[in-house]
Amino acid sequence: MIQLVLIRHGESMWNQQNKFTGWTDVELSENGLIEARKAGIVLKQHGFTFDEAYTSMLKRAIRTLWIILHEMDLMWIPVQKSWRLNERHYGMLQGLNKQETIDKYGEEQVHEWRRFVNISPPPLTTEDPRYPGNDIKYQGLTKEELPLTENLAGTEKRVREEWEEHILPSLKVGKKIIISAHGNTLRALVRYLDNLSSDGVANLNIPTGTPLIYEFDETLQPIRHYYLSIEGELPPSTVQKYVHDNLL
Numbered sequence: 001m002i003q004l005v006l007i008r009h010g011e012s013m014w015n016q017q018n019k020f021t022g023w024t025d026v027e028l029s030e031n032g033l034i035e036a037r038k039a040g041i042v043l044k045q046h047g048f049t050f051d052e053a054y055t056s057m058l059k060r061a062i063r064t065l066w067i068i069l070h071e072m073d074l075m076w077i078p079v080q081k082s083w084r085l086n087e088r089h090y091g092m093l094q095g096l097n098k099q100e101t102i103d104k105y106g107e108e109q110v111h112e113w114r115r116f117v118n119i120s121p122p123p124l125t126t127e128d129p130r131y132p133g134n135d136i137k138y139q140g141l142t143k144e145e146l147p148l149t150e151n152l153a154g155t156e157k158r159v160r161e162e163w164e165e166h167i168l169p170s171l172k173v174g175k176k177i178i179i180s181a182h183g184n185t186l187r188a189l190v191r192y193l194d195n196l197s198s199d200g201v202a203n204l205n206i207p208t209g210t211p212l213i214y215e216f217d218e219t220l221q222p223i224r225h226y227y228l229s230i231e232g233e234l235p236p237s238t239v240q241k242y243v244h245d246n247l248l
């Protein structure tokens with residue numbers, strides 16, 4: 001049986017302030033730092049270890065991974081950072097408070113922007129300071145790869161590229177892998193792994209800082225998945241969703 005560990009970064013400063021974050025490079029909150037440390041302790045206590053790690057270009061996911069690997073004395077393993085694992089880009093919504101956006105545009109429009117696969121929030125212009133083309137982290141990306149906004153289909157496409165190009169080949173040769181990423185990139189991966197419809201993940205909100213363990217058979221077909229806590233396995237249905245997701 002092959003295992004894969006997925007973890008959404010610990011609570012960020014903008015999760016705490018209920019703001020649309022996307023590619024904005026915000027820090028973890030104090031609570032998020034504690035969540036990341038707990039995740040490392042839980043994974044170590046339950047006998048997990050890793051050969052490789054994958055994360056995004058955003059510090060909230062990178063620092064979550066660093067804290068976990070530090071707790072497990074695994075800071076020496078190779079870490080692949082990729083923009084393809086970045087959170088979904090939220091366009092002009094980045095930096096806006098989620099509740100204020102609902103008050104302005106209505107719950108239905110905000111739900112469409114957040115969870116409809118083929119709907120994108122209003123786009124940035126290339127002059128906007130939030131445009132990734134103005135960020136040295138993304139200097140290697142083509143103009144087509146640099147988002148002004150993004151729908152979930154676009155997020156899924158780039159996550160699948162990273163999965164097929166780097167992560168799956170490593171799993172196939174028996175590498176033990178952890179992926180530290182974001183709410184929508186992990187929803188995209190879960191949808192792909194479990195072959196779910198877009199409706200199947202519309203109400204799936206992956207909690208921050210809680211290890212999600214996937215088990216595969218020898219043909220890399222998913223057998224089951226569960227969240228891991230100090231007490232052990234938690235069925236997905238029992239996991240306390242992240243607060244801000246419940247606000248919307």
Ligand SMILES: O=C(O)[C@H](O)COP(=O)(O)O
Nearest residue numbers: 019020021022087114183
């Ligand atoms: O980018 C964000 O704002 C959050 O991390 C995910 O937001 P969502 O749950 O509204 O997609």
